Amino acid sequence: AQSVTQLGSHVSVSEGALVLLRCNYSSSVPPYLFWYVQYPNQGLQLLLKYTTGATLVKGINGFEAEFKKSETSFHLTKPSAHMSDAAEYFCAVSSYTDKLIFGTGTRLQVFP
Amino acid sequence: AAGVIQSPRHLIKEKRETATLKCYPIPRHDTVYWYQQGPGQDPQFLISFYEKMQSDKGSIPDRFSAQQFSDYHSELNMSSLELGDSALYFCASLGQKNTGELFFGEGSRLTVL
Numbered sequence: 014a015q016s017v018t019q020l021g022s023h024v025s026v027s028e029g030a031l032v033l034l035r036c037n038y039s040s041s042v043p044p045y046l047f048w049y050v051q052y053p054n055q056g057l058q059l060l061l062k063y064t065t066g067a068t069l070v071k072g073i074n075g076f077e078a079e080f081k082k083s084e085t086s087f088h089l090t091k092p093s094a095h096m097s098d099a100a101e102y103f104c105a106v107s108s109y110t111d112k113l114i115f116g117t118g119t120r121l122q123v124f125p
Numbered sequence: 126a127a128g129v130i131q132s133p134r135h136l137i138k139e140k141r142e143t144a145t146l147k148c149y150p151i152p153r154h155d156t157v158y159w160y161q162q163g164p165g166q167d168p169q170f171l172i173s174f175y176e177k178m179q180s181d182k183g184s185i186p187d188r189f190s191a192q193q194f195s196d197y198h199s200e201l202n203m204s205s206l207e208l209g210d211s212a213l214y215f216c217a218s219l220g221q222k223n224t225g226e227l228f229f230g231e232g233s234r235l236t237v238l
Contacts, residue, residue, distance in 0.1 A: 055231070056215065064225060115169075
């Protein structure tokens, strides 16, 4: 069975500050890991993904995440927050052809 | 590029009515997933289909049924609707099988009054 834990349901940062959203996973098989962003009343947009290869993955809008197997983590970071980054962020795990399991989400607020 | 198409985008129903949501996957994608996202909740897996056969089942109520047709589109049928069924319903299709990346539609928002 696979699961995802997102630490912190709400994260607040100032514009220009570092964004760090935490995600830990549990998987009995090599995981595929994803971060999705959801703006109010909109669908799910893929930010980035890790399947195999390089453990540091870069996504859209300046976000990146690092797969750390020893820590079973896949934290999402962005060096400098923008107001437009305010949204709900979901970490998700799957495996080859399996369904996607989502974490409970982290709401990011960005203050001017 | 073609994306996953869901219809209708918005639907309002009364309690005990029925509703049908449709999903058209990306061309040549043969696997479809349905998710339900309640207000303030994370998406919950309902059911999936591969090559027109049910491949996995999650927390889908017995009042709901789904199928995948020969053209790979899928329909989610919901009967005896309850207030708690009000949610955003996402459909996703599976991309290249060696990445496991799901491509999501924009969702169908169901409101039960």
